[in-house]
Amino acid sequence: MVDGWHTGIVIKLVDATPNTRRFWIQIPTLDVFDFKPGQFVTLDLPIHEKKNKRWRSYSIASAPDGTNIIELVIVLLEGGAGSTYLFNEVKVGSELLLKGPLGVFVLPPSLDQEIFLICTGTGIAPFRSMVTYLHAHQIPHAPIHLIFGCRYQEDLLYATELSQLATKMPDFHYIPTLSRETSWQGHKGYVHQVYEKILSEKRPANFYLCGWKAMIDEAKQRIMALGYDRHAIHLELYG
Template sequence: MSKWKEAVINRIEQRSPTVRSFWVALPDREKLEFQPGQFLTLDLPISERRRERWRSYSIASPPNESNEAELCIVQLPGGKGTAYLFEEAEPGTRVMTKEPGGVFTLPDRPLEYDVVMVCTGTGVAPFRSMLLQRLPHETRHFHLIYGSRTPADILYREEFERLAEEFPHFTYSVALSRERPTEAPTFEVADGYVHQLYERDYAEPRPDVRFYLCGWSQMVDEARARLLKMGYREEQVILELYG
C-alpha cells in the first residue's frame, strides 16, 4: 500500500480566470521520479473522512532534476478541494501526498505511431508534460487539439505556439465554443468544439495513429464514441477522465 508523504506548496500562479498552477515539492528527496501523464493525489484538510479528502491532479510539468511538480487546477463551483486550494493554501502550505500514479502515459520506447491529443480545460496538463519531454526526441507527428470557451481560458498558449514553431512534427489547434480571439493567432482556431477538428483531419481511419483523450468525462465519452464510429479500434483510443 502506498505511503503518504509530506509535500509543500512552493508557489502559486494564476493561469486563467479560473485556473491556477500549484508547484508542489516533496522534501524527502532531491528528484521527483514520474512518467509524463501521471498524477499526484493530495490529502487535503477538508473532511474527517479520509477518502473524502483525496484529490488527484495530473502533473503538468515534465520530469526534471528537481523534487517539484506543477499541478494545473481549475476552481470548481462548490468543490471543497479547490475551495481549500484557492482560498486557504499559500506558499509554504503543507499537505500529504503519495508517489505519482496512473497509467495514462506514452510508451517508454520510440513511438511507432502518430499521437493525437484531444483535451478540454486542465485536461491539457498531462499532454504538456508529455510534449515537453518527448518532442525533442521523436520523429512521429504530435497533434494537440485543445478545447476552451474563450481565448482567456487557453492554458499554456504561448508555450504551445513556441513549440509549434520549433518542431515541424507538432501541430497545435484550438476550438473555442464562445468567443474568438481579437488578434490573429499563429495557430488554427475553429469555432465550436474539439470533435469537428479530429473528425476532419482523421476522417480516414489509419492504423498508425493513437488518440489520447483527457478532460471532462462528457467530452471524453463522446470523442471515444465518435472515433469508434469512424472506424478506429478500441486500442487506438486511450482515455483519462476528469470527473
C-alpha cells in the same frame, strides 16, 4: 514519507486564467521526484473525516526534469470542497500531503504511429508534460496533434508556450479550438470536428483523451465511428 505519502511544500502560485491556478510543489524528502509524463498525484486535503472523501487527484503539468518540484494546474469548481480549499487556504509555504506518482496514462514506448492528444480545460496538464518531455529529450516521434478545447481565449492554458513548441518541433501540431469566442481567428467549435477533419481518410493512430466525462464519452464514440478500435483510445477522466 508514510505508506507512499510525502509532505510537499507549495513554493509558488500563479493565477493562469480567471478560474485556474498553477501550484508548484517541492517534496523536500526526495532529491528527485521521478515520474512518467502523463502520471498524476493524489492530495490528502483536510476537508473531511473520511480518507476517501479527502483525496483529490491531479495530473502533473510539468515534465520530469531531475528535480523534486512538480507543477499542478487546478480549476476552481463551484461547490468543490477540494478546489475551494486549495484556492482559499493554500498559500506559498503551505504543506500538502501527496502520494504518487500514480497512473498509466503515459505515452507508448514506440512513437512511430500518429498520436492525437484531445483535451478540454485542465485536461491539458498531462499533455503539456508529455510534449515538453519529448522536446527536452529530442525524442523522435510520428506527428502529434494536440487538440485543446476551451470556451474563450482567456481559458487557454500554456498557450504561448505550446505555440512556441509547435514552431520548434516539426511534427508537433498545437490546435486550440474555442466554442464561444467571437473574435477568434483559429478553429471554432468543439474538439471533435478537428480530429474528424484531420482523419477524413483513416490511417493508423493512437488517441489520448483527457477532460470531463461528457467530452471523453463523445470523443470515444466518434473515434470508434471513424473505424478505430477501442484499444487505440486511452482515457484520463476528470471528475
